[in-house]
Amino acid sequence: MDVDFGNALASVAVTGVSEASLERLDRRVGRAHERIAAGIEDRTFGYASLALPEETDPTEIRTALEGFDPEAVVTVGIGGSALGAKTVTEALGCAGHHTLDNVDPVETARLLEELPLESTLVNVVSRSGTTAETLSNFLVVREAMTEAGVEWTERTVVTTGDSGPLRDLADRHDLPTCSVPEGVPGRFSALSAVGLVPAAALGCDIEAVLEGGAEGRQSLSPSLFETPAYAYGAVAYALENRGATTNAFVPYAEALEPLSEWFAQLWAESLGKDGLGQTPVRALGATDQHSQLQLYRAGRKDKLVTLLRPREREDVPIPDTDVDELSYLGGETLGGLLDAEFEATEASLAAADQPNVRLEIDRIDAESVGQLLYELEAACILVGELSGIETFTQPAVEWGKRAARGLLGGGEFEEAEAVEGKTSRRVE
Amino acid sequence: MDVDFGNALASVAVTGVSEASLERLDRRVGRAHERIAAGIEDRTFGYASLALPEETDPTEIRTALEGFDPEAVVTVGIGGSALGAKTVTEALGCAGHHTLDNVDPVETARLLEELPLESTLVNVVSRSGTTAETLSNFLVVREAMTEAGVEWTERTVVTTGDSGPLRDLADRHDLPTCSVPEGVPGRFSALSAVGLVPAAALGCDIEAVLEGGAEGRQSLSPSLFETPAYAYGAVAYALENRGATTNAFVPYAEALEPLSEWFAQLWAESLGKDGLGQTPVRALGATDQHSQLQLYRAGRKDKLVTLLRPREREDVPIPDTDVDELSYLGGETLGGLLDAEFEATEASLAAADQPNVRLEIDRIDAESVGQLLYELEAACILVGELSGIETFTQPAVEWGKRAARGLLGGGEFEEAEAVEGKTSRRVE
Structure with a gap:
């Protein structure tokens, strides 16, 4: 993927990050990369991914x-x-x-x-x-x-x-x-x-998906300024520290909607620890401009908005119309309209001081998708390194599993008793 | 809908709200109800909904x-x-x-x-x-x-x-x-x-949907302690003020997944104003226990988790199995498992000091759904009243619409120029 974090800079958005801060952060990225690279090499738990x-x-x-x-x-x-x-x-x-x-x-x-x-x-x-x-x-x-x-x-x-x-x-x-x-x-x-x-x-073509992943592997280097995955991870980390406790992930492609769900698990389960971790919010462009954009522009300044699009896609022309107010759409394409909305939304967020990052892939095919999955995982692992948390475990989900098992008669678990003792305050 | 906000009380979760606070808040709810009721009567903009x-x-x-x-x-x-x-x-x-x-x-x-x-x-x-x-x-x-x-x-x-x-x-x-x-x-x-x-x-049966809506209308009264819609709205408002800037909305029913999307628009576009407004997060039970629950329990204490379920549903028995470790599932039903997980998750959130509210409807049918939509709208309008914002407009989305129109040659708009002047900082 290509990353453009221009709209996440402090020069664009008050809650953004300065170039100077990123340069200082890059030293830590370099050390994190060493740990990650060694972990990959040794197939250490988690890094083996x-x-x-x-x-x-x-x-x-x-x-x-x-x-x-x-x-x-x-x-x-x-x-x-x-x-x-x-x-x-x-x-x-x-x-x-x-x-x-x-x-x-x-x-x-x-x-x-x-x-x-x-x-x-x-x-x-x-x-x-x-x-x-x-x-x-x-x-x-x-x-x-x-x-x-x-x-x-x-x-x-x-x-x-x-x-x-x-x-x-x-x-x-x-x-x-x-x-x-x-x-x-x-x-x-x-x-x-x-x-x-x-x-x-x-x-x-799963072989091409894996080839894309291998390209992601090739792209990792000790500097965020040369590694798209780390650029995204480092900016997300820096913004979280500056108050962006939410990460709205907005692909402009219906075919990438499940990717948002996958990203939400990756981010939440890996980074939601020790009182840290951005809350991933799944959204979809352009649809959610008519749903979430009001909040992203005028709500709390606690968000990073991640906008993702393919540069090319199969397109569909919009037929001409004799309706005056709509004539500007004639001769356009649905993809052209979607791209205009992508750029308009990105700029509208910047104009409202709302930091955002643009991720782009060439097109949605097996190779790009494999590479994208790989690079988002690497970005997530970098955030975990920088945050000093255990990226690869999910200890907090065990409580509920034991409680459910206890409730279903699958053994004695004290958690199940806590369920029975729930405080009720009902309005009916 | 029935509301149980026991797990949102300060006695259960440190970031919860006390009964005494809610009692004080109830006076404001009473006054807000007067405005809402008058607005409904007069078909004033927005309240006419x-x-x-x-x-x-x-x-x-x-x-x-x-x-x-x-x-x-x-x-x-x-x-x-x-x-x-x-x-x-x-x-x-x-x-x-x-x-x-x-x-x-x-x-x-x-x-x-x-x-x-x-x-x-x-x-x-x-x-x-x-x-x-x-x-x-x-x-x-x-x-x-x-x-x-x-x-x-x-x-x-x-x-x-x-x-x-x-x-x-x-x-x-x-x-x-x-x-x-x-x-x-x-x-x-x-x-x-x-x-x-x-x-x-x-x-x-759209007539039944409307009948459900009419029941929602009947349920509105001047006190949050007697009105489920207001109980939910008031608790959400109180929690937002205590740091719950995120509202994770988690129905335990696949058929209600689009309701989460509808709720996300309702909440974001109505309340995301003046630097206020909870960020709605769409989730789905039980699926997202294996995705978001780690974050909800161990991440920042900036969330309200809203759990929604029908009390009855068509069920499917789980066949017996001779596998020892799984024998506790035999004789159960998928719905029974889902309910156990609902209650286990709710308790697990409470045990982690994470406030949550339970919403219940009798079953997923035309009438309950009509009533649920109505009551969630009323809850949202109440939050808007208590927050002192303009619930019924969405002024922040206009900027991007003008920019996109300008980009597509649909007129001269200065917003379109801002798009051209984007700050780029690319890593490829």
Whole structure:
């Protein structure tokens, strides 16, 4: 990706960062880069994520999928086990990928009714093999297939860790499997089997996604002024310290909408620690100009707005009209209108003293998307280094998991008792 | 809706609000209610929104739609002209509603290819009749229909103001029309033709939606302790003043996902003014427990988390399994699991000193959804009253509109020059 942080400079926006500050920060970026590079080299926990472009073997994925030519793929997974895969297939326009990444019974039932089960590939993803939501959905899907007379063992692929109930199940039924990579937290696993199986199953070019990731790897250097990923990370960090506790992430492309969701997990789960971390806000251009822009311009000065667009896209001409007030649109294209709105919004934020950063990719294709995912991960890891937090863990989610398990009779957990003791103050 | 703000009290969370403060605040709520009630009575600009359940005539909508029995409806509109309609159809499960609420050429082309144009109803919505995105998409859709041999004038319904290009067009081609209500900003128009045409065209019970709205109207009283809408608004306001500058809105139901988007516009565009306004964050339970919960528990103490669920839903049993570690799930239901996670998450937030509010509706049906929309609007209006801002305007979005128009050659605008003068600081 290319980064333009001109509108995040203190000379443009009062809550921006000065060039001089960034130059001082760059020394810390250099040291952070050394740690990151060593972590990649040694495949240290977490940092190993940035080694995925070389570690992931597309042949392993293709082999697991041999013999399948599904009309639809349903990924049964949640969080990092679903978002990367959804992001890749949506960005590449691989039609037919569905996700069961919630336990809403209405949605699960609806999807099972809609899917052509006899030509659907079920892609179950859970590192531990015990994720309650994923396993529950899988049990439901499996039963629905059996009831529909479809042999589920012939239509299921499993991506999991080296051991656990899903691994056992795969062994017992001789199911094709892929491995969740070692040392890579779920939200950093898009460039592994976790993120690539559905795209591969639907005929997309996962090799090019990995090549894009490898280019991202090549782009890392010890200076933010020479590394787009670090430029973005360092500016986000500097702005967070200057009060931008929110990061509104606004792609100007519908195909990148799941990327916002993926980014939101990456940012929130990695950086939301020790009372720190920007709150990621998912938005979409140009749509959210008619929803969020009022707030971004006139609300609190606590935001960084990240605007992302492809430089080229397939376009659609706007037909001429004889309506005077609209004649300026005739001869334009939808893409031209979208680009004008992108630049107008960016300038309108700057004019309101609202710092913003522009990210650009050449076009939305397999290679650029692979590189973009890689570089946003590197940006996030840099912010974690600069903030001095543990980027790769998510300890705060355990409390709720234990409580839920206790409530469902899955063991004695004191957290479940806290649920029973809730303070109520009802207005009905 | 029922509101439980027990977990937002200062006795539970350090950044919460005390009962004593709320009692003092209630006097201001009483005075605000007087202004709101008088505004509704007099149909004053903005407040007129809360009169829609009595003002909207479902027969006008049904008459405009006479003779149509579409397989699909495509709403061409943006912001408030699309979100309410999307929220209603999705919540009620009216299948077949699509929206063109962006000018992404790839998405517009994809949708036009997918839709059965000969049995699609085009629903164009713009109060002014000049919204660039909407009119551009409409020109493209119209041409696509003509190219497909479909007479667009026989498959188009228009919802617009009393005058403007869309009104002229409707007159010229004798198209069926509905009116955008007077005195009602787009984001408050869900309970008018703007929000109800697609649901009506797809056979849903819009009368029940309006009845729900009317119940919301009945529920308003001068005290927050007796009015769920005001309880939610007052607590949100009190928490914003205590540092909760973010409001994460988390329905535990996929069918309510567009409601989060609708809420985000309602909250951001109404309250994002004068350096105030909570930043709405769209999230979804249980999915985002595996994405955002780490941040909500361990990040900055600058959040209110709003948890919303239906008390009843169609459920799906989880089949038994012989896997020991998962046996506790057998005999449960997906809905039971979702509810356990809802309560576990709520308690886990409280245990981390993170204020949260529970909103509940009986079930997701036309009446509850109508009432919910109404009550959230009333809550928002109350926050605006308490904050002393102009809730019903959105002046900050004009700058960008002028800039974009200037860039596209639609006139001379100094804003367009500011776009050309952007400060660049690129890293590639």
